[in-house]
Amino acid sequence: MRASKLNGLLFFLGLLIVWELVAQARLINPLVVPPLSRILGVFSDLVWSGQIPLQVASSMKRAAAGYIMAAVVFIPLGILMGLSQSVYRLFEVIVEMLRPVPPPVMIPVAMLFFGLEDEMKIFVIFFSCAWPILLNTLDGTRNVDRVLLNTARTFGLSRWKIIWNIILPAASPQIVTGLKVSLPITLILVVISEMVGSTDGIGYFILDSQRRFRVAQMYAGMLTLAILGYALNQFFNVLYRLLMPWHVGLMRMKDAA
Amino acid sequence: MPLLEVQNLSKTYRQMGGDTTVAIGEISCKIEPGEFVSFVGPSGCGKTTLLMSIAGLIAPSAGQVIIHGKEVSGPPPNLVLVFQDFNKSLFAWRSVLGNVRFGLEARGHRWRQGEDKARSLIDLVGLKGFEDHYPWELSGGMQQRVAIARALAYEPEVLLMDEPFGSLDALTRLELEDTVLQLWEELRTTILFITHDIEEAVYLSDRILLLSQRPSRIIEELPIDFARPRNQVITRSQPRFMEIRNCIYQRIRNESALS
Amino acid sequence: MLFALLLLMWEFGSRLSPALQSYLPPVSRIFRSLAELVISGQLVSHLMITLSRFLQGYLLAASIAVILGIVLGYFRLAHSLFEAVIEFLRPMPSVAIIPVAVLLLGIGDAMIVAVTVYASVWPVLINTMDGVRHLERTLIDTGRTFALNRRKILWLVVLPAAAPYIVTGLRISLSIALILVTTAEMIAGSRGLGFFILDQERSMNSSNMYAGVILVSALGYVLNRLFVLGEGWAMQWRRGMLAQESV
Numbered sequence: 030m031r032a033s034k035l036n037g038l039l040f041f042l043g044l045l046i047v048w049e050l051v052a053q054a055r056l057i058n059p060l061v062v063p064p065l066s067r068i069l070g071v072f073s074d075l076v077w078s079g080q081i082p083l084q085v086a087s088s089m090k091r092a093a094a095g096y097i098m099a100a101v102v103f104i105p106l107g108i109l110m111g112l113s114q115s116v117y118r119l120f121e122v123i124v125e126m127l128r129p130v131p132p133p134v135m136i137p138v139a140m141l142f143f144g145l146e147d148e149m150k151i152f153v154i155f156f157s158c159a160w161p162i163l164l165n166t167l168d169g170t171r172n173v174d175r176v177l178l179n180t181a182r183t184f185g186l187s188r189w190k191i192i193w194n195i196i197l198p199a200a201s202p203q204i205v206t207g208l209k210v211s212l213p214i215t216l217i218l219v220v221i222s223e224m225v226g227s228t229d230g231i232g233y234f235i236l237d238s239q240r241r242f243r244v245a246q247m248y249a250g251m252l253t254l255a256i257l258g259y260a261l262n263q264f265f266n267v268l269y270r271l272l273m274p275w276h277v278g279l280m281r282m283k284d285a286a
Numbered sequence: 287m288p289l290l291e292v293q294n295l296s297k298t299y300r301q302m303g304g305d306t307t308v309a310i311g312e313i314s315c316k317i318e319p320g321e322f323v324s325f326v327g328p329s330g331c332g333k334t335t336l337l338m339s340i341a342g343l344i345a346p347s348a349g350q351v352i353i354h355g356k357e358v359s360g361p362p363p364n365l366v367l368v369f370q371d372f373n374k375s376l377f378a379w380r381s382v383l384g385n386v387r388f389g390l391e392a393r394g395h396r397w398r399q400g401e402d403k404a405r406s407l408i409d410l411v412g413l414k415g416f417e418d419h420y421p422w423e424l425s426g427g428m429q430q431r432v433a434i435a436r437a438l439a440y441e442p443e444v445l446l447m448d449e450p451f452g453s454l455d456a457l458t459r460l461e462l463e464d465t466v467l468q469l470w471e472e473l474r475t476t477i478l479f480i481t482h483d484i485e486e487a488v489y490l491s492d493r494i495l496l497l498s499q500r501p502s503r504i505i506e507e508l509p510i511d512f513a514r515p516r517n518q519v520i521t522r523s524q525p526r527f528m529e530i531r532n533c534i535y536q537r538i539r540n541e542s543a544l545s
Numbered sequence: 546m547l548f549a550l551l552l553l554m555w556e557f558g559s560r561l562s563p564a565l566q567s568y569l570p571p572v573s574r575i576f577r578s579l580a581e582l583v584i585s586g587q588l589v590s591h592l593m594i595t596l597s598r599f600l601q602g603y604l605l606a607a608s609i610a611v612i613l614g615i616v617l618g619y620f621r622l623a624h625s626l627f628e629a630v631i632e633f634l635r636p637m638p639s640v641a642i643i644p645v646a647v648l649l650l651g652i653g654d655a656m657i658v659a660v661t662v663y664a665s666v667w668p669v670l671i672n673t674m675d676g677v678r679h680l681e682r683t684l685i686d687t688g689r690t691f692a693l694n695r696r697k698i699l700w701l702v703v704l705p706a707a708a709p710y711i712v713t714g715l716r717i718s719l720s721i722a723l724i725l726v727t728t729a730e731m732i733a734g735s736r737g738l739g740f741f742i743l744d745q746e747r748s749m750n751s752s753n754m755y756a757g758v759i760l761v762s763a764l765g766y767v768l769n770r771l772f773v774l775g776e777g778w779a780m781q782w783r784r785g786m787l788a789q790e791s792v
Binding site: 033034036037038040041044061119120122123126129130131132133134135136137138140141142213216217220221224225232235236238239244247248250251254255256257258259261262 | 547548549551568621622624625626627628629630633634635636637638639640641642643644645647648649720723724727728731732739742743745746751754755757758761762763765766769
């Protein structure tokens, strides 16, 4: 297996080298696809000068705010909806009506209310993460084993204790799935919202670079995004393993079964 | 000239970490056309590996399989293998008729042709009326019948069966044993049969080849000459049946004790 | 129930407060605008443009991704070669490709279809690849024992067996394609529903804007429904199986 991974890496490096050579030889218009070396050079300049970290920070600020708000609002809502039929029926129609709305389409709506400020992006992210988080939490809550619940009731636990000690942990795998799925959605929407209406942030940076024909810079921005996407994913996994080690083991057991 | 010949076949598996497992030590045998031959041996003795090698699905480490004088290097066109795990072998997206038709399609029949043949085979294996059902709707025994019908639709000269009734209950097994015998009597296909059920082997075969523990070789060859057609009650109650069965059982026990 | 209540609150709250009206016009007015725009044909032409771009992008992506997915899933060599490339490109949000596309293809249909194709390929590719890679060994061996050549095995065994996974990928791509088309239209388009919605926002025509939002959501909903119907028809053999599993 290691041999095949090596193959893949070598092939990848090979492609990069081909890119460099082709671009240097001017076989492709360098204004459109500059040599890899130049892109990397610009990238490192921008990182060291603080430009890229600055833009990333702006984007991440909004992303985090929207993401956390969505989690804080929709996880409890999902649990309530999962536990109580009446709550579910109350919100059901709203959810079904709002679900089909493609998230980017909310951007102009948000712009109407919030202009081009951070709040606009935060709202868009909040809206987009809603469904994965809500629906997964709902599902997870609903699927909590009856036996588990009855056991808790036998011990005379209060409702809040049941929710906190039984339901939350039992539904947490699904909740985590919802949170995990929302991560790339968050990133995508922060980029889109910045491209459509913003004055800073990594999305804006990439588009702006293209508009000013600073092509190497544009690619550097894209590279930043790829790294960001990867880093967020890794960060999430690390956090997950730290906060829920019992679940990691449980999942491994389930997979083996 | 024998239809099929296994010459000095051996197979060694290399595990990760460098360990090697010799599945087949050295096996040689000759199979005549129309024979019903069973391979019996202790678990893990490489019976499946042997059958897969004969079927051309696995390449041997040494030795060769010769069919009609030609060496096998890849699945030969006149031979088909029925797998033990019918669940994973049947095509879930095709009905019973569709699965059996597959055998015909593989033979080269065009789509519409041969529907009658497919239906008659389905009848032959006792599944008349179930043509439009899907595999998941059928019991284990019925599913294996579909797999057998599919294999026969291919009109193979040699039918290989890898513990086909291993995961079925005892009564179903007896039913299917008779079904296979009926098919064999009618079609006179050469059958190579693997089973761990000694009595099943004695009941079905013309000849039994006993395999040793890993690395496997053939330790004994027993001709079985009970009258045909065989009968679950009559054949099995003959004293000689139990004698042969005990003899084989003892041999295998001794082999296992040796390892 | 709550929904109806909220709608009523919206309607009256908006009518009563002129300040609110520019952000949140009364529901009735939104529907009136919707009707007017549809009848005048204006919105319909934007809808058709968006739909056409969507179909081109989605269908092209589906074809490419299924073929590529099968190849990469079935041939171990191909998979190991491309594994690193795929793992590197995956985390990058597909929308980042829009500026590059604008650079290469300018503003217009070609660019929009291109970015849609790029984004829509991923879910189908990954799902197809995974589906093919995880096919039962016995199933493939069954195809082989019938002495079928590789092409026949791919067509008669691999493809149908991997179909459920492929369909999952296609379903995900459906939403992604619509999202990309509307996004590209917003960022760099001059026609289409995405552009329309943004344009109306810029001109402060909020009821037109909401009308556009409703229409594009309806489009997404209808496409999804159609897909589910098609899936049910094509995967009839699974319906019974799934029903049994849930028992």
